[in-house]
Amino acid sequence: MKNMSDEPRKFYITTPIYYVNDKPHIGSAYTTIAADVIARLHRQLGEDVFFLTGTAEHGDKIAGSADKAGKEVQKFVDEMSAKFSFAWDQLGIAPDDFIRTTEQRHVDAVVLFFKKLKESGKIYEGEYEGLYCVAHEAFIKESDLVNGLCPDHKTKPDKIKEKNWFFKLSDYQGVLIEKIENDELSIRPHERKNEILSFLKHGLEDISISRQKAKFAIPLPWDENQRIYVWMDELFNYCSAIGYGADQERFHKYWPADAQLMGKDIIKFHCVIWPALLLAIGEEIPKKIVAHGFFTVDGQKMSKTIGNVIDPNDWVAKYGADAVRYFLLREVPFGQDGDVSEEKLKLRYNGDLANGLGNLFSRVTNMIEKYLDGDIGDFIKSPKDLSAASDAFYNFDFSEGLVLIWKEIAWANQLIDRSKPWELVKTEPDKVKELLLNLSALLYDIAKKLAPIMPETAQRINQVLESGEVKKPEPLFAKID
């Protein structure tokens, strides 16, 4: 019954590429975990999934940081990028590719992208005028000035004019509004769609896409005095990674992206500038942009100056990857802002994971070992239908799906207490067997539904239940004080 139309559906999902000026923190981990979960879910559904993440490595800030660290730029970005892939690996995140903007394959694709842009007639040479703070080595906004001086350096900025290349973003207002309104470009959650639409309706200004003063960036192919503005370079990673220009067959197999995940701070770049650039070079626009909220830590904004930035590696080392994945997706409804802390992680870990899922698994496997000699035979149908949980995950409603699964864990605990198998085993062992077979089937189903979020835990549950001779294992989650 196989024919061409039976080929699995492709599913291309991306995270932003992270700026290597900083170490991975809990926010970038959140985006990447969510993308990994969606990728695993779609793989479970038999789709041909491509999951991309990576690092953004160009920019003066990077060059400056490398300088400060006394390192050669390329060596510096190599080290920083490795920190990201290490952190993701520790979190059980398994991308299909990890793109770095300093890789030749990316640089080549960006150069081609800019040549196409130039051919499109949508770019022109213009002048950018602004206030330049020499100490900052950057333009600063007039609204940031205090008494006409740079607030950080107390110096008067120079008013300078710089020749730049501009992109006619303003040409795309109408078409973008149309495509977003009819969900050809779907923006989630709904509030973000409204935000972008109202932004678009206020009108668009052209944007400069090159820089004269930039040091560590890709040179503009037709003007050696200018370098490509890093945002333009970075956005194109989504195309360069899947072979734009180098392997067109592969590129067209995966493009357009089915879902692009990110924090709410960068949706304007992705919902406005990015699709406009793609339209200019005649490529399709992404199907869906999904924005999530921001974390506060103990009610405070996460910041380096406050010193409350959470390194995901610390949490993983103490609680394990699955617990961190569970916590972040369970604690805050996806899309909204939320507060996290180790205190809250510990509550979820001990309450939901150790006392909830872990303890249920212990009591069930222990009774199977004791009362059934470890024999559960073939799996029967689960007494509960958990498809609503998978549906919720599919729609990025991670916390809701997890709530549904944990409702069934509570139901199972109640059922055991009401049935009193420890008494029943003396009089009606058949009923105990029926009870335990049902509970095994439920746990097996829970493991399956949970696998995208907690792959390691799901595997541990499966190993025990599929072993043929069930024995009570080590706790899934040892309590932590």
Add this chain to the structure above:
RNA sequence: CGCGGGGUAGAGAAAUGGCAUCUCGCAAGGCUCAUAACCUUGAGAUUGUGGGUUCGAGUCCCACCCCCGCAACCA
């Protein structure tokens, strides 16, 4: 009048205009298969403020107060 989101027990969340629900925490009781785990019951909310519509408002309308993002060359 810049744009958007939000304000519901101590904390966090949920509620097609129809008995305000759930989780954590707190209090009391029960159980012994289980990780001092699990189960039952209880206390705890004039749903930010003031008005309006309605038989009936957390929900719809108006005004106000407060919190959080964004405001494009900062990733």
